[in-house]
Amino acid sequence: MAFRTVALLSDLGHADETVGTLHAIVRDIAAEAAVIDLTHDISPFDVRAAALALARATGYLPGEVVVVAAVEADDHRPVAVEVAGGRGILIGPDNGLLASAVAIAGGADRALVLDRDEYHLASPGAPSAMRDLMTPAAAHLCAGVPFSALGTEIDPALLLPGTLALPREPEPGQLVCEVMWVDRYGACQLNAGPDDVDGWGAHLELRVGDDVRAVRRVERSSELASGAVGLIVDRFGMCALAMHRRSAADELGLASGAAVTLASGEPNNVTTPVTFRSR
C-alpha cells in the first residue's frame, strides 16, 4: 500500500454525523488506512481560514499521506496535487485553498482533476464534494489505486494561487500587517515573521485604529505583566500579539483579517498605557 494515512480538514463541524461518515467511507474502501482529523471547525465557507490551518499543519504531516481539505458550497473543480516526490497528495478544490500547503511541501510535482467516476460515490441528491468525490478518491489511493488513475492530468502551474497578503512597509521601521488567525487563547498571528522586525529592538509601537500602545518584544507571553500586550514569535515561527493568560484579540478588538501597524521604538502618544512588569 502506497499511502497509509488520510488527513481531513473542513468546515463540516461535529454537530452531526457528516465527519463520522467520512471516516466510515475510508474504513470501507481502505481498512488499513489511519484517518486524522486536522480540524473540521473552520467557519462555514471560509476558504482562507482553511488554507491557513492547512499550511500550519503541513510541516507536521507524516509520510505517505493523502490530505483532503475543502469547505462546503464551493463549485470549483476538485483537484489532486502530488508533492514531495510522491510521498504526499493534497486533494481539494482548485480555489487556492491548497496553494500555501503545496508551496510549503516543496511545490507540485503533478496535478489532476478528479473526474473518474469509478472512484467516487453516487450522490443521492446534491453532490457533496468532500463526501462523494474527494474522500473516496483519497481512500482509493490508500487502497493502492495509482495517482494517475484518479483523473485527467493538468498543468500544476495553472492551479489557482493562494491570496495571502504580505505585510506592507510604508516607511522603514513601520509595518502594516494583517491578523491572519486568532488562536484559542486569543493570540493574534500576523502575516509577518521575525525577519520583518529584525533590529527593531524590544520596544515597539502598536497602532490599531486610533488606539496606540507600547508593546514589548518577548520570547514568551508569561514574561508580560497583567494587562500588557507583547509581540512574540509564536509556535509556528510567525509574529503574534499576545497577552499572559488573557485574550489579546479581546483586549485589542481584533479578529482575523484586521489591520494593525507596528513601528519600532516607544510610542510618543500612547492612548492605552500599561505597566510593564520588571523582569
Add this chain to the structure above:
Amino acid sequence: MAFRTVALLSDLGHADETVGTLHAIVRDIAAEAAVIDLTHDISPFDVRAAALALARATGYLPGEVVVVAAVEADDHRPVAVEVAGGRGILIGPDNGLLASAVAIAGGADRALVLDRDEYHLASPGAPSAMRDLMTPAAAHLCAGVPFSALGTEIDPALLLPGTLALPREPEPGQLVCEVMWVDRYGACQLNAGPDDVDGWGAHLELRVGDDVRAVRRVERSSELASGAVGLIVDRFGMCALAMHRRSAADELGLASGAAVTLASGEPNNVTTPVTFRSR
C-alpha cells in the same frame, strides 16, 4: 476476528473525557478494532435526532461493523440487532432509536437483550449504559465473542418501532411536511423525498405559519439569488429548504420539528417577496 470497526453515536458531547473513555474501553478489549465517532453532539436526551443521524449514516457504514447509538438517561432495555446477514450489529436502547437504521440495513435478522454481565463493566455508581454495557459488548464482538453469547434472544418484531412522521397531503398538490433536521449551514431537511413533489414544476409556494413565499426548485443552492429560499434534493436524497451561503432556518425561523406547507405553483398572496436571479 468477525467485527473490525466500532462506530459510536451519542449525546455525550466532547466537553469531558467520557467519549475518550469509550475509545479506551474498546482499545483495552479489542486492540485491533478501529473506533469511529459518528457524532456525540446530539442534543441531550434527543432520541429522535439520534435516530435521524444514525439513519443518515447507515448507508456509509463499512462491513463488519458494530454500531453503538444511545442517549443518556434512557431506562429502556439495551438490545443488539443483527442486520445484513451478520455483517453489521446495531446496539442501543429498545426505544425506537435504532429502528430506521435497521430498516435501511434491510431489517433485523436476530435480536437480543444485552443481559450477560460477563461482557459488561462494573459500575462504580449509577450505571452508564453506553460505557458499562453497550460499548464493552461491542468491543467483545470485535474480540471474537459470538453474537448469541451477549444476551437472551428476543423476537425482532417486538422491538419498539421508530416514530418518524410521514408528510400529509391534505389535497393534491399540497404537502404538509415536518423539518427533520437543520444542518450546520442552515438547510432544513424535510420528511419528504423528490417523489412527493414529482410533477409540481419549478415554482412552488412555501407556507410557514402566516408567512407565504415563492420558492424555486433548484439542483444546487448556488443557483439561488441572495435572499431567496429554494427547494433542493439534499445530499441524502431528501427535500430540503436552502439558501445560498445563508441559513434558511434563520431566514424562515425554523427548527427541527417545525411544520411547513409546500404547494405547487406560484403563490397568489406572497408575504415575503424575493427577487430571483436570472440563470
Add this chain to the structure above:
Amino acid sequence: MAFRTVALLSDLGHADETVGTLHAIVRDIAAEAAVIDLTHDISPFDVRAAALALARATGYLPGEVVVVAAVEADDHRPVAVEVAGGRGILIGPDNGLLASAVAIAGGADRALVLDRDEYHLASPGAPSAMRDLMTPAAAHLCAGVPFSALGTEIDPALLLPGTLALPREPEPGQLVCEVMWVDRYGACQLNAGPDDVDGWGAHLELRVGDDVRAVRRVERSSELASGAVGLIVDRFGMCALAMHRRSAADELGLASGAAVTLASGEPNNVTTPVTFRSR
C-alpha cells in the same frame, strides 16, 4: 513495541488544527500506535479540571498506554511518570496535574524530566510543550525507545502533589463539600463519596448559600420528580447533585469550585420547596 496507545488530554480545543497536528506527529514517529483523545475541551489553563478529567479516565485506560496531559501556558518542567509496573506512562507538567491519576494507578514506579532533545521536535518559535516535547516523547516510547532514555531520572516523591480538597465535617451529620465538576447534563459531582454520607438515610438537607432544600438520596435521577434535586452516587462512584433530565447546576446556580453543605435529615426551614414524586 512496548507501548501501543497514546492517550491525549488538553485544553487545546478543536477550533484549529493543533490536535490534528498531535495525531500527525504520533503517526509519523510510531505508525502502529493508536491515538485516543480523552478530551481537549478543558477550559484554557484549568489545571484542576484537567487533573480531574484525567483521574476519572484512569481506571478505563488500556494497558501499554502513554498518556499526555497538559494545559497551555504552563512553565513547569515536563515530566514522565512510570506506573503499574511499567504498563503505563503519564507525561505532563510537574504541577500536580498528574498526581491523582498516578495515585489511582497505584503510585509512581519511576519518574524523569523530559530533557533529551533528540526525542523532541524543534520549535519554530515559542515552544509548545505538548506539541514539541511531550507528544513526540510519547510517540518515541511507542516506537521502542526505552523510558530511561527520555530524560534525567528524578525522585518520584519530589513531584508536586495534587491539591484536591477533602470535604469538611464541622459536626457529625454535616458535610461541607466542593463541586468538583459539572457534567454535560448539569449533574454536580462533589468531593465526597457514598461513605461520607453513610447512615444518613434517604432525606437530606442541602444548603447552597442562603438556599435550603430537601434532597432525597436516590439511585438514579429518573426516580426524581420534575423540579426535585437528588443526591446520587454518580457513574464514577462519587456523590453528585442531579435532577431528572434537567441541569442541577442551573437550578442551584452552581459551578465547579462552589461550596455546598449537606446535612442528614429533613430541613426545618426550607427556602425552595419541591413536590416529590411518589414511587
